[in-house]
Amino acid sequence: MKLVYKGKTKDVYEMDGEKYLLKFKDDVTGENGRFDPGANTVGLTMEGAGKAGLRLTKFFFEKLNNMGIPTHYVDADIENSSMIVKKATMFGNGIEVICRYRATGSFMRRYGMYAKEGQPLDAFVEITLKDDVRNDPPITEDALDMLGILSKEEYKVLKDLTQKISGVVKDELKAKGMELYDIKLEFGRIGEDRHIALIDEISGGNMRAFKDGKYIEPLELEKIMLEN
Known part of the structure; x- marks a missing residue:
């Protein structure tokens, strides 16, 4: 291969x-x-x-x-x-989509003037460009459309899928006594019709979760999730 x-x-x-x-x-x-x-x-x-x-x-x-x-x-x-x-097929050179249920991490670094750590958020969707040189800058719906990365129609599909998928993950974690704070997802275009689909992975390594107020490490999260 x-x-x-x-x-x-x-x-x-x-x-x-x-x-x-x-x-x-x-x-x-x-x-x-x-x-x-x-x-x-x-x-x-x-x-x-x-x-x-x-x-x-x-x-x-x-x-x-x-x-x-x-x-x-x-x-x-x-x-x-x-x-x-x-x-x-990736969107441009790749994008990452974050769904946030609580304010933490880079959200606080950007919006800490207004937000409080751990503040509830309503499935806030944020898109960043995969660009190590520019430290993965966030990008808006209008900019995505104007730069030819993602059309406004595709953005709506992407946002809807992100909130739906993140909701499934959130509910599964909740059933195991954990709270999902945020999750990072990736999407691409698949097939002849180039429909938008979830790609990459959904693991402890691309989400933050807490249990009884304590942060759960990725390996521990996966162990809790997969135990009978």
């Missing part, structure tokens, strides 16, 4: 014209040895993070597929830390 992209937390291989294989790593994003789902650098390596992240990703993607929510997921091999997905 041909390596087409070497990422921070996973590598992407081309299987054929229609499918890719994602190989999960034990690296997670963060800064100064601390995990941060919004960071654009690898902060630390956690043994078992790749397999744990893939297990939770498999759980959520299969659930979403069964609900009729479009994703790129085809199959997963937990032992080999790999996932087979449909080929997707």
Whole structure:
């Protein structure tokens, strides 16, 4: 298989014209040895993070597929830390979509003059460009449209899907006694009709959750979620 992209937390291989294989790593994003789902650098390596992240990703993607929510997921091999997905086209050079239920992280760094840490937010959707050089700047609906990255019609679909998917994750975490503060998702265009679908992963490494007021580390979150 041909390596087409070497990422921070996973590598992407081309299987054929229609499918890719994602190989999960034990690296997670963060800064100064601390995990941060919004960071654009690898902060630390956690043994078992790749397999744990893939297990939770498999759980959520299969659930979403069964609900009729479009994703790129085809199959997963937990032992080999790999996932087979449909080929997707990125928006521009890639965007990240964050859904926030409480004010924390980069939201506080930007809006701390007005917001209080942990303040409730109503499924606030924020889009950032994948651009390490410019520290992943946030971008508005109008700018996305004017720059030819995403049309206004596509933005509405993207926002709706983000809130729907995040709501599913939030409810699943709540059933295990956890509260979702925020989650980072990625989307792409798939198939001949170029419909918008969820891509990448849904793991402890791209969300923040708390239980009894205490932050839950990604590996612990995945353990709590997948225990019987």
